[in-house]
Amino acid sequence: MNSSQNAPSAPRTGDVQGSGSKNPFLAVGLFIRQVIAELRKVVVPSRRELVLYSITVLLFVAFMILLIFGLDAAFSWISRIAFTVPDV
Numbered sequence: 001m002n003s004s005q006n007a008p009s010a011p012r013t014g015d016v017q018g019s020g021s022k023n024p025f026l027a028v029g030l031f032i033r034q035v036i037a038e039l040r041k042v043v044v045p046s047r048r049e050l051v052l053y054s055i056t057v058l059l060f061v062a063f064m065i066l067l068i069f070g071l072d073a074a075f076s077w078i079s080r081i082a083f084t085v086p087d088v
Contacts, residue, residue: 045053
């Protein structure tokens with residue numbers, strides 16, 4: 001394979017992308033074409049992958065909730081010990 005086959009082509013002088021035109025209609029058209037090109041690259045997960053991803057996210061969120069709750073309880077216990085006046 002020739003290295004020139006893999007090289008990206010340089011923008012042509014009349015090309016919208018390389019011309020630097022200030023025409024807003026050309027810019028919007030270019031934007032829409034780029035959005036459509038990116039949307040064609042999107043891969044929709046299978047049902048099994050979607051279920052696994054959802055379970056993973058829910059487990060991670062539950063873990064973070066428990067972690068924050070535990071830290072909050074520990075710090076509140078420590079602050080009660082540190083800032084309360086002992087009974088004499």
